[in-house]
Structure formats: C-alpha cells, structure tokens
Amino acid sequence: MIGLTGPRGVGKTTLILQYIKKHLRLSETLYVTAEDFYFADNKLVDLADTFLKHGGKYLFVDKIHKYKDWAKELKLIYDYYPELRLTFTGSSVLDINKGASDLSRRAVMYYMQGLSFREYLQLFHNITSDVYSLDDIIMHKVDIPSLKNPLPLFGDYLKRGYYPFSLDGDFDILLQQVINQTLESDIPTFAEMNIATGRKLRQLLAIISKSVPFKPNFSSIATMLSASRNNIADYCLYLEDAGMIAQLRDATTGIRGLGKVDKIYLDNTSLIYGLADDIPNIGNVRETFFLNQLRVNYEVNSSATGEFLVDDMIFEVGGKRKGQKQIEGIKNGYLVKDDIEAGFLNTIPLWQLGLIY
Numbered sequence: 001m002i003g004l005t006g007p008r009g010v011g012k013t014t015l016i017l018q019y020i021k022k023h024l025r026l027s028e029t030l031y032v033t034a035e036d037f038y039f040a041d042n043k044l045v046d047l048a049d050t051f052l053k054h055g056g057k058y059l060f061v062d063k064i065h066k067y068k069d070w071a072k073e074l075k076l077i078y079d080y081y082p083e084l085r086l087t088f089t090g091s092s093v094l095d096i097n098k099g100a101s102d103l104s105r106r107a108v109m110y111y112m113q114g115l116s117f118r119e120y121l122q123l124f125h126n127i128t129s130d131v132y133s134l135d136d137i138i139m140h141k142v143d144i145p146s147l148k149n150p151l152p153l154f155g156d157y158l159k160r161g162y163y164p165f166s167l168d169g170d171f172d173i174l175l176q177q178v179i180n181q182t183l184e185s186d187i188p189t190f191a192e193m194n195i196a197t198g199r200k201l202r203q204l205l206a207i208i209s210k211s212v213p214f215k216p217n218f219s220s221i222a223t224m225l226s227a228s229r230n231n232i233a234d235y236c237l238y239l240e241d242a243g244m245i246a247q248l249r250d251a252t253t254g255i256r257g258l259g260k261v262d263k264i265y266l267d268n269t270s271l272i273y274g275l276a277d278d279i280p281n282i283g284n285v286r287e288t289f290f291l292n293q294l295r296v297n298y299e300v301n302s303s304a305t306g307e308f309l310v311d312d313m314i315f316e317v318g319g320k321r322k323g324q325k326q327i328e329g330i331k332n333g334y335l336v337k338d339d340i341e342a343g344f345l346n347t348i349p350l351w352q353l354g355l356i357y
Helices: 012-023 044-053 070-080 093-103 117-125 134-138 150-160 164-168 171-191 195-209 218-225 229-241 269-275 282-294 350-355
Strands: 002-005 029-033 058-062 085-090 108-111 245-249 261-266 300-302 308-310 313-318 333-337 347-349
Touching (some): 002 012, 002 093, 012 029, 012 058, 012 085, 070 085, 070 093, 093 108, 117 150, 117 164, 117 350, 150 269, 164 171, 171 195, 171 229, 195 218, 195 229, 195 261, 195 269, 218 229, 229 245, 229 261, 245 282, 245 300, 261 269, 261 282, 269 282, 282 300, 282 308, 282 313, 333 350, 347 350
Parallel strands (some): 002 085, 002 108, 029 058, 313 333, 333 347
C-alpha cells in the first residue's frame, strides 16, 4: 500500500493517472475518487472485494481524506486482500497525517512537493537537466548545454512555475481556488474550526504575505486577529502542513522541526505573486525560493551569522551586487546571487539551486 500526500495543486492526481495509462493494464486497474456519490451508499472495502473478484489487481483511491473512517478501511483492505495493490492520495496533508499513524507498518508514505526549476524547464520548455546535489552546485559542476539563457525562464518560474496547472491557463484563478479550498475547507475541517476562526487563517496569511519576511511576534498577531496568543502557533502549524507557509527554525534543539521559529515565509514564490497587492519584495522572493527548493533534500535552519544554515554551511542570499561582508571570514560561507548566470569561487547562482530535485 502506497500513500501519496502533498498540498493541493501539485499534481498528485495527474501523476497517478499518467502512471496508470503508461504502465498498467486497464482491465486490471480501477481509479476512483473518494468524494464520488457512489460512496454515499457503498463502502470502500466492499468496492475492493468486488473489484478483486472481477480480476482487479490495482486500486487507486484519490482524495482519500474525503472518505469517513478512511484509515480504518484502508487497514481492512490491506489485511484482508493482500494480493490487491492499493495506492491512495490526499490533497489535504493534514488529514492524511492524522490517520497515517493508524497505518504504521502497512503504508509507505511519500510527500509530493511542487515543481522544481529543473522540472519546470522540462515540463514547460522541453529542456532536460540532470539532478545536481548541493555539493555539485558549490563545486560549479552544473552543465546544461541546451539552456542558453536561464534568467528569463527563472523569472517566469518564480511567478507561475511551482504549480503544474499553470500550463492550463487561467493560472491566477486556479491558484486562488487552491488557496480558498485550503483555508476554507481543508484546515477548518481538520481542526474543527468555526467559520469565524477560519477567517482568521486568511487574515494571518495576508499578514505573512505582506511581510519581508515575517518575523513572528505571536502576541502582536493575536491582538491584530483578536485571537488567543496560544492559538497563533497552532494556526501557523496548520498553514505550514497545508502547504501555505514555511517556517524557518533555528537549530538549537538538534531535532528537526522542533527549533524555535525564527522567520515565516509563504511556502513558494508562486504564492507570493498570487497574494501580492503590488510588486513583491524581491529579497523575500529569493529567500523563499532558497528555502522551498533546498528543504526537499536538506535540513534548512536559520543562522546567526548568515541567513540560512544547511548542514555546516552558511548561506547569504541576495542580488548580483550583494557583497561578502556578512560571511567574511566564515570557512563554509557561500553567497547565493540572483541575476547571475554562472558561479565562481564561493558565489552560487540562485537559479541553480532549483536543480536539486
């Protein structure tokens, strides 16, 4: 049994439909969405039983979080029908995580992030690139002969490249739908919030989106939202799990994800442009991209000397005129610059960090 989770709009449904079409026999495969009216009067476990008796081998259940008691029934299917290959997806990572503990030792869970710059190049412009590690990039080993001028394409990626549905047109409208569904349906349902509390999530996201970046002061935020200070940290965690924001923590505890929150960003740069009332702060865009791309394969923390700490390396992010002052004298200090095509010495082009996955 395989579970695929991730924020709304990153392409989970498209991925499994493509996999079915390219790799499986349709006569042995069934794709269903858990929000179908069929399940108003029928159980998932009964569907699995009938499908198996008719020669089925591969069952794909999309949007599993829309099905009541989904974790319980998935366990039953796994235990009673071991010959059935079951894959499920969930648009709300919150509900999936809530139920995944009941599926321990049964389901292999994967998390799907939005497109990297490398994936954007291939999907949008048919430009292929190898995956490069952070060490490769630091050693200036990136080589993409077919990419003559990366900067215009990188600028387009920052605005609309994170979500694959931007290929369909009407990107701004579709992005607003993703945001609205997350704030008005996914999180309130999971956290059992009333409508008024759900509105506070939107207000909080608006506060974060206008900051550069946002340094959390939970007391002042609570005053602005007319909410309890103790609830603000929970609201931020809900927004983070749902793929709306990213929280940058310090490394004091040595345990991933448990450090004190130092800064809060929007989750990805497409969200920044989608929520901005005017031209976004470019410094915020650059830092958001850095955190968003590197967190897939690396633990990224805040740094007292630079902006980011990755393993034992310190990174400072800026434009092409940014100097070495902040990382001067730091052995493993690196300057990440926007608006440059190639790296040199300890200077790395920002766009190349989008080739890590």
